[in-house]
Amino acid sequence: MLLDFEKPIAELEAKLIDMKLLAQENNVDVSSAVKSLEEKIKTLKKETYSNLTRWQRVQLSRHPDRPYTLDYINAIADKFIELHGDRSVKDDKAMIGGLAQVGDHSVMIIGHQKGRNTKQRQLRNFGMANPEGYRKALRLMKMAEKFDVPIVTFIDTPGAFPGLEAEERGQAEAIARNIKEMFLLKVPVICIVIGEGASGGALGIAIGDKVLMLENTWYSVISPESCSSILWRSWDYKEQAAEALKLTATDMHKNKMVDDIIKEPLGGAHVDPVGTAKKIRKVIIDSIDELSKLSSEERIAQRIEKFGAMGVFVE
């Protein structure tokens, strides 16, 4: 599937392939034409991706080919054992987690999980976790703390599930508890927004010593669509809402709400999932090494101080 702004590039790329094939069949030298076309593609790509609007970034963050949590885990971890269940209600398939070996490090990886086809999407509830998902996440984080294993979380959710049973089982309480408990975790915590970071559903696993965003992701209090429907009373103002919310990695970094941005290949993470995963792996290892130099009390104090400083007001 192609996004609107991906189409002109894809057309040129198709043309390039055609040209090469045709040349091969007819034994003609088209190297100069190929070269100029390749140049053209490169320029167009650069132009397109350096001028993305905020809404286009949101679209990229939801790209159907974009790597999800399990894709990254498979690419990053040398070993991974998935752990299931919240020990109370059920196993939430929209929130996954488990113990992994990444290089020399043992880590607990936890993240929202989306599905790629209709069946998977339903199984994963579109990446919208229920309270038991957040409680499973907390159970695994406490386990990580017990065994002195650093925690990595991958954030990719359109929001916590707004359903009837979710309310009955205390969606708000589950998220609130996670936020509070994460501040007191004695082990290093690294949180990475890999796709969508929607509101409390994202924040419920996003309190860390390092909070990072991939380049083409968004993180805010509400999705542009919902914001549009509430403030403009229509779904048609999502582009404007995305602009107003300042929800991109660049915005969030500038406003000191995330610590750093992880660059993606030109065109987005889905163009080169392996390369993106490698970058993430390096960031995880470097961050753990860096954070391990501090004592747990220092990390907790800095974590609290960092979030405590967020907000703008006049005295």
Add this chain to the structure above:
Amino acid sequence: MTWFKRTEKGIQTPTELKKEVPDGLWYQCPECKKVMQTSAHVLNSYTCIECNYHARIGSKEYFELIFDDNQFTELDPTLSSSDPLEFTDSQAYPDRIKASQKKSGLKDAVRSAVGKMNGIEIVISCMDFKFIGGSMGSVVGEKISRAIDYSRKHKIPFLMISKSGGARMMEAGFSLMQMAKTSAKLALLDRERIPYISLMTDPTTGGVTASYAMLGDFNISEPGALIGFAGPRVIRETIGKDLPEGFQSAEFLLEHGFLDFLVDRKELKSKLTDLLIILKGKVTEVPQENL
């Protein structure tokens, strides 16, 4: 030669102590439509004398109901919103703030104060729904955080009275992070074993419920209050059917195990006092290993 002589110059009564004349003499309950004297309604802690409907009230009324003789010191009264994202929808955010300040007479959607409740010291932060739907932005987060800090520093129990539609959209990411900020402060309060009572009033939803409102040592509510994460309209749209009666009411939450008890507003002060009396002496001595 005058008969009476004023010894102190000027009028000394603070604004809070002035007895206000009610707007109208009569009050009609929005629930049962019963008409009663406004004074009777006020005397009944703003609950209906007929059906016990708890009318929505603000910080001014709650302070009056809880603090002895309505005596208290307000904390950080001047804090006011900025416009970090230059947010504009149908109206520019600073204009919206100004209009709301003018209309409500408030600086933002929460007020904090310290005072005595039946002689026991208590720090209260209370939200005001009439200020942009009680929405939580940087000011709300900061004022609550500072109130918790005050409570920690002076080892005084903390009462949070929530009444909010959730996070304030016009401060986007900053609003979201107030959930984290306030929860961080509560984690510190928790470690020092200072009691935190969270009173959820009608309505408490969204990011407020999903942070400080649900984090009390004691989560309590007034009867009939709407409390939830997602709003009823969103849930109805998600599941595609009508919601059962009483869904997301305080009674529903009590039944599902998320509240310690419901409290009638007329008994709020005495019940809170009893709770703190029982805890008294249990909270000041903190064993070192628990810090």
